Amino acid sequence: MLLSPAAERNQDSLLSVLWDQLEEQPQRELFALELGSGTGQHVVHFAQDLPFVTWQPSDITEEFRTSIRAYIAATKSSCDVIVSINMLHYCSFGTIEGVFQGSGQILRKDGFLMTYGPYAINGIIIPSSNEDLDRTLREKNPEWGLPDVDVLRQLAFDNGMRLERMIEMPESNKCLIFRKM
Numbered sequence: 001m002l003l004s005p006a007a008e009r010n011q012d013s014l015l016s017v018l019w020d021q022l023e024e025q026p027q028r029e030l031f032a033l034e035l036g037s038g039t040g041q042h043v044v045h046f047a048q049d050l051p052f053v054t055w056q057p058s059d060i061t062e063e064f065r066t067s068i069r070a071y072i073a074a075t076k077s078s079c080d081v082i083v084s085i086n087m088l089h090y091c092s093f094g095t096i097e098g099v100f101q102g103s104g105q106i107l108r109k110d111g112f113l114m115t116y117g118p119y120a121i122n123g124i125i126i127p128s129s130n131e132d133l134d135r136t137l138r139e140k141n142p143e144w145g146l147p148d149v150d151v152l153r154q155l156a157f158d159n160g161m162r163l164e165r166m167i168e169m170p171e172s173n174k175c176l177i178f179r180k181m
Contacts, residue, residue, distance in 0.1 A: 006086070007041040010170065014042065014085065014116060015049055017167055017175045021112060022081075028052040032081035033106075035099065036060070042085055053081065080111040088152075089117055089133070092143035097155060100178075104159025107180040113161065115176045116169065120148040130172050152176065 022030065030053045034043045037057035047055045056079075082103050088096055103113040118130045125131045125146055137144040153163040156178040167175040 004039045004041055007039060010085075010116075010173075011042055011045045013169055014175070015046060017114065017169075017177075018046060018050065018081075018083075021114065021165075021177060022050065022053070030054070030080035031078075032056070032083060033079050034058060035082065035084040036087035036090075038086075042083075046083075078106055078108045078111075080108055082107060082111075082113045083116075084113070085116045087117070088115055088147050089137060090144055092141075096147060096152070100152070100155040100159045100161070103178070104156075104161055104180070107161070109180055111180045112164070113156075113178040113180075115152070115178070116173060118146050118173055119152075119176070120146045122150060123148060127172055149174075149176065152178075 032046075032053050033056045034046075035058055037043050037059050040057055043055045043057040046053070084099060088099070091099070100113075107113065118125075118133060120134070125134050130146060134146045137146075149163070149166065156163055161178040161180050163176060164179040165175075165177040167177070169175055
């Protein structure tokens with residue numbers, strides 16, 4: 001089993017945000033998809049504290065994508081929650097578009113996409129540690145880098161969602177909640 005110190009540090013804060021969002025849900029049997037599950041620590045932690053949510057982890061390997069397609073087909077291509085933690089800044093814009101298009105298609109009405117990580121706002125990246133991260137990511141792959149919240153807001157709108165909340169998190173990160181309209 002792999003252990004991610006970053007996942008250990010932020011899992012309780014992320015769980016708190018999920019609890020805040022889910023207590024407003026009128027239904028208590030929910031389905032959630034986590035994008036880019038990595039070690040799996042987050043999804044296991046969330047499943048233990050949110051027993052009314054059925055979690056589907058995912059990752060980039062073909063083996064997991066095949067499983068995801070089968071699971072989505074079995075659940076009539078809909079879910080209540082999609083979670084993407086520390087993923088978007090490691091993606092090309094085309095992949096980010098795919099995340100929002102797919103979320104818009106499979107989220108049920110009033111379901112939400114929760115993203116977590118560092119972001120630019122109106123083209124501005126703060127603090128300097130996030131500027132450094134953005135520069136390092138772009139040096140590794142020119143298609144990577146901190147996505148701009150306003151661009152994500154427009155992608156969400158184009159796919160039937162709206163940015164409902166932006167929550168400040170530790171270490172200059174944010175949780176963004178995009179609600180399906």
